[in-house]
Amino acid sequence: MAPLAGECHAGIFEILPSKLSWAPGKLEQSSLLEQGQHPSKQRVLSALELCSVSKPTESPESQGLAGAGGSYQVSHYSQEACGRAFGPLNFAQTIRFCNRLDTELKSNDPLELLVLATPSQNPEARANSAVLLGAYLIFRLGWSVEQVTKALPEEGDLSFACSWSRLDRQENKRHMRALHCWQGLKIAQQNGWVSSLCCEDASHADLIVSGWERMALTYDASWLVPGMVIICADPTTTVCVTQIPTLFQNYGLPSRRPCGVSNQRPRDLLSPCRKT
Incomplete structure (x- = not known):
């Protein structure tokens, strides 16, 4: 399905005619009323609340303005450690x-x-x-x-x-744009790394999200190309790095050990009591 014209009225963009519109910066219902919209014919949702595990119809007090799942997160790091970085949001949030x-x-x-x-x-x-929104389309x-x-x-x-842009220093020039993210998402869709089933089937989406979260929390790793290319943190600081070869076995691939990783567990390598 292709967009007809992408018509815009008072800063509100028609995405799917008579079904879905995009209203950036206009979350408050009053801002739509002031522009002659008809509340009886529309339902406004916070886009970021759709990333949360809880229902988007819950009160703002229970989720916060952006929704419980709508904030930028990096596994194993605090929000403060992320510095200026605020996005893009992760794979699990995108699928949700x-x-x-x-x-x-x-x-x-x-x-x-429906107005996002x-x-x-x-x-x-x-x-x-x-x-x-581009990911969904x-x-x-x-x-x-x-x-x-x-x-x-x-x-x-x-x-x-x-990423990791420090708040106490002058910000470097920004390079990544939303367009680049859409291009990457399209590559994933064209190559079958992500299918429309994750949008249509809640059980399938939950399965994908739980698998991604388990890998991120356990291995500090994520597939870039499922079954072929994986990216992970410095293996000497990843507690379960010696189990990473099992990830390849799960995809029917030969068991492999990341280059430079020994049979010792990272905590043994880093222990202050370890003999040299």
Whole structure:
């Protein structure tokens, strides 16, 4: 399904005619009313709340403005350690968003327009949400990057701070943009690394998310290309690194040990009592 025109009215972009619109910076219902929208014909959702495990209809007090799962996280690191970095959001959050948005669209009143919005004066939330919306359009509907860019003409150039960018130093020039994220997501979709089933089937989405989270927490690792290319942290600081060969076995591949890793566990290598 391709976008018809990506029409825009008062800063609200039509994504799927009569079904889905994008309203960056207009999360508050009052901002839509002021522009002549009709609340009886629309339902406004915070885009980032769709990343959360809990239901998006729960009160803001229980989830926070951006939703429990809508904040940037790096496994094993505190929020402060991330510095200026705020996104893009991780794989699990992306899959949750796609599945939840598909569920909302399926269950929505046919006469009611679903409006995805972000908080006002929050460019970080807007950039993260734009990438997520592009992921849904690519994974679920098979859109090209060009189609996404046409439907979201103001979002492709939204930029992200470099990872680990320190708050006590001048920020370096930003390079990654939402457009680059959409391009990467399209490559994953074209190569079959992610299928539309993760959007359509909640059980399948939960299985993918749990597998990703287990790898991140246990091995500090993640597949870039399933069964072929894996990326992980420094093996001398990953407690379960000696178990990584089992990941290859799970994909029917020969057992392999990462280059430079011995049979000793990392905690043995790093122990202050270890004999030299």
